[in-house]
Amino acid sequence: MKLLIIVCLTVVCKPTLAALTAKVLMVRGDATKLSPGKIKAEPILKGDVLVEDTSVVTQPKSFVRLRFSDNSTMNVAPKSMAVISKMPKDKASVVKLLNGIVKAEVEKQTTTQTKTKMIVKTPNAVLGVRGTKFQSIYNPTNKTTSLVTVEGQVAMKKEAAAPLSTDPKNRVDEVDQLDQSINSGEGVVEVTQGKYTGLSDNTVKPIEPVKIAPEQYDALAKSMGSNKKAEDVMKITDDAEVQAAKASKIKSGGYVDFDTGLYVPPASNAKLNAQTGTYEAPRLGKIDETGDFIPPKGVRVDDKKGLVIDEKELATLASKEDQEEIKATVLQVKKAEKDVPLVVNKVKAQKTSKPAKSWGPKNHILSAKLMPYSEVLTIKNKRNGSKANVSSEGARNFIFAWKQVWSKKWSSRLRMGITDYDFSQDGINIRYYGEQDDSNEYLSLGAIYQLNTKAQFSLDLVDRQAFYLVGNSGNSSNEVEFRTNYLQTLEFGVQYEIKSYENIGYFFTAMYELGLDVNAPAQNNELGAEHSGLTLGVEAQWQYSKKLGINPSAFYHSLETNNDDFNYDRKALGFGLDFIYDI
Numbered sequence: 001m002k003l004l005i006i007v008c009l010t011v012v013c014k015p016t017l018a019a020l021t022a023k024v025l026m027v028r029g030d031a032t033k034l035s036p037g038k039i040k041a042e043p044i045l046k047g048d049v050l051v052e053d054t055s056v057v058t059q060p061k062s063f064v065r066l067r068f069s070d071n072s073t074m075n076v077a078p079k080s081m082a083v084i085s086k087m088p089k090d091k092a093s094v095v096k097l098l099n100g101i102v103k104a105e106v107e108k109q110t111t112t113q114t115k116t117k118m119i120v121k122t123p124n125a126v127l128g129v130r131g132t133k134f135q136s137i138y139n140p141t142n143k144t145t146s147l148v149t150v151e152g153q154v155a156m157k158k159e160a161a162a163p164l165s166t167d168p169k170n171r172v173d174e175v176d177q178l179d180q181s182i183n184s185g186e187g188v189v190e191v192t193q194g195k196y197t198g199l200s201d202n203t204v205k206p207i208e209p210v211k212i213a214p215e216q217y218d219a220l221a222k223s224m225g226s227n228k229k230a231e232d233v234m235k236i237t238d239d240a241e242v243q244a245a246k247a248s249k250i251k252s253g254g255y256v257d258f259d260t261g262l263y264v265p266p267a268s269n270a271k272l273n274a275q276t277g278t279y280e281a282p283r284l285g286k287i288d289e290t291g292d293f294i295p296p297k298g299v300r301v302d303d304k305k306g307l308v309i310d311e312k313e314l315a316t317l318a319s320k321e322d323q324e325e326i327k328a329t330v331l332q333v334k335k336a337e338k339d340v341p342l343v344v345n346k347v348k349a350q351k352t353s354k355p356a357k358s359w360g361p362k363n364h365i366l367s368a369k370l371m372p373y374s375e376v377l378t379i380k381n382k383r384n385g386s387k388a389n390v391s392s393e394g395a396r397n398f399i400f401a402w403k404q405v406w407s408k409k410w411s412s413r414l415r416m417g418i419t420d421y422d423f424s425q426d427g428i429n430i431r432y433y434g435e436q437d438d439s440n441e442y443l444s445l446g447a448i449y450q451l452n453t454k455a456q457f458s459l460d461l462v463d464r465q466a467f468y469l470v471g472n473s474g475n476s477s478n479e480v481e482f483r484t485n486y487l488q489t490l491e492f493g494v495q496y497e498i499k500s501y502e503n504i505g506y507f508f509t510a511m512y513e514l515g516l517d518v519n520a521p522a523q524n525n526e527l528g529a530e531h532s533g534l535t536l537g538v539e540a541q542w543q544y545s546k547k548l549g550i551n552p553s554a555f556y557h558s559l560e561t562n563n564d565d566f567n568y569d570r571k572a573l574g575f576g577l578d579f580i581y582d583i
Contacts, residue, residue: 022067025067027046029060054084061078096122134151146261216256235276254279265340268333283453367580369576466485509535514531536557
C-alpha cells in the first residue's frame with residue numbers, strides 16, 4: 001500500500017515540480033546563485049536546475065542563459081542581478097530584475113492560461129511579455145527601468161515594488177495581481193518592435209515609445225538571434241506615420257546606452273528619414289556587436305545628466321578642431337535631450353566658437369612594423385621551359401611609417417624600410433652580382449581616404465628593391481646569380497572593419513600592386529617587365545592606451561613579374577606586428 005502511494009505521488013507531482021524550475025543552458029565567466037534557504041552563494045554551472053526564488057548574479061564579462069519550462073529563454077547579462085521569482089505551471093513566470101540587463105525570448109505558444117507569458121518586475125515597473133524578444137534594463141543609480149522590444153510587443157507600467165512574501169499561499173496571488181495590473185490598461189504603454197521606452201521615480205508613467213537608431217536595432221536583433229531588419233520593422237507605409245514622427249516631442253533614431261538605461265536622442269538639427277521615420281545626424285560614437293552604444297573619446301553618458309563631455313579625455317584628442325567639433329555635436333544633442341524626461345539635472349554644453357583655420361596636419365602618428373614571413377620564388381625560363389623553386393628560410397620586413405592626419409577623411413603617409421632574407425641553398429650555389437647584400441630597400445608616399453567608420457581606401461607610390469635569381473649558363477648548372485633591381489609600383493589598398501568589441505577592431509585588408517617602371521633580369525641582360533600582385537590579410541587593431549596601439553596581422557601575397565625570357569612568381573605567407581604611437 002505504501003509503495004502504491006509513493007508511485008501515485010511521484011506520477012502526480014512530477015509535472016508540477018518540472019514546471020517550477022529553470023535550467024541553466026550556458027555560463028560564461030564568474031556567475032553565482034543564491035538558492036532559497038541558503039546563506040552563501042554558489043557558482044552556477046551548466047546544467048544546474050534553479051527553483052523559485054533563486055537569485056542569479058553575474059560579474060563583468062560574464063552571463064547566464066536560462067530556459068524555462070515553456071521553452072522561453074533568458075540571458076542575464078554581465079554586471080546584473082535577477083531573481084527567478086515565480087514559475088507556476090499554468091501562469092506567467094515572474095523574474096525580478098534588481099540590477100543590470102536581461103534579454104529574453106518568450107515563446108508565443110505556451111500552456112499558460114493567461115494572456116501574459118512572462119512578467120519582469122523591477123523596483124519601479126512591471127513588464128508584461130506576450131511572446132516576443134526584448135531587452136530590459138534596471139539602473140539602481142538613477143532608478144530607471146528601460147525596455148527595447150526586438151520582436152512582438154511588450155507592455156510596461158509604472159508600479160512600486162511589492163513586499164516579498166514568504167507565505168507559499170500567496171505565491172499565485174502575487175502572480176495574479178501583477179498580471180491583472182499589466183492588463184488593466186491604466187497607465188500601461190505598449191511597446192512594439194524597434195522601439196524604446198523607459199521610466200524613473202520622477203516620471204508618472206513610461207515615456208512615449210520611440211524608435212531607436214536603425215543600426216542599433218540591427219545589431220541588437222542579430223545578437224539575440226533575430227532575422228528582423230530595421231528597414232522592414234521601421235518601414236513607413238503612409239504619410240500619417242511621417243507626420244507622427246515630426247510631431248513627437250522626443251526625436252526618434254537615438255541610441256540606448258546599456259550601462260545607464262538612458263536614451264540619447266539625435267542632435268536637434270538632425271534630418272528625418274521618411275523611409276524609417278527616424279532622425280539621422282552625423283554619427284556620434286559607434287554601436288558594438290551586442291547593440292550597445294559606445295560614445296566617442298571625450299564623451300560619456302552620465303547616469304543622471306545624460307550625454308556629457310569628459311574634458312580630461314577630450315584634451316587627448318588629435319586636434320583642437322576635433323575637440324570643437326565634438327563639443328558642437330554634444331551641444332546639439334543636449335538641446336534635443338531636454339525633451340527626454342528620464343534625464344535629470346540637465347546640464348548645458350558650453351557654446352563653442354569656430355576653430356581657427358590651420359593649414360598644417362591636425363595630428364601625427366608614428367608606427368613601426370615587423371613582418372616575418374616565408375617566401376617561395378618560382379623561376380620559369382620561357383626559352384627552354386625549365387623551372388626552379390627557391391625558398392627563403394626566413395624573411396623579415398621592417399617598415400617605419402609617419403602618418404599625417406589632415407582631416408577626418410584625408411591623411412597622407414611616408415613609409416620606409418628594408419627587407420632582409422635568409423636563403424636555403426640546398427642543391428644550389430648562390431653567386432652574388434657585385435657586393436653581397438641580402439637586404440632590399442623600400443620607400444613609399446601615399447594618401448588615405450576614410451570613406452566611413454568602417455572602410456578606408458589608400459593609394460601609394462612605391463620605389464623599392466626586389467631580388468631575382470638567374471641561372472648562369474657559363475658555370476655549373478646548380479649555380480644561380482643573385483641580383484637586385486629597383487621597381488616603381490602603384491599600390492591600391494582597402495581596409496574594412498568586420499566587427500569591433502570594446503577597444504579591439506577586426507579588419508579585412510586587400511592590396512593590388514601594379515608595376516609602373518619595372519626591369520627584371522633576362523638571359524645575360526635586363527628587360528622591361530610586366531608586374532602585378534595581390535595581397536590579402538586580416539588585422540586586429542588593439543587600442544592599448546589613449547596614445548598607443550598594437551596591431552597584429554596575418555597576410556598572404558602573390559606577385560608575378562614577366563619579361564621575354566623569364567617568369568618570376570612569388571608566393572609569401574607571414575605575420576605582422578605594428579606598434580602605433582599617436583603624437
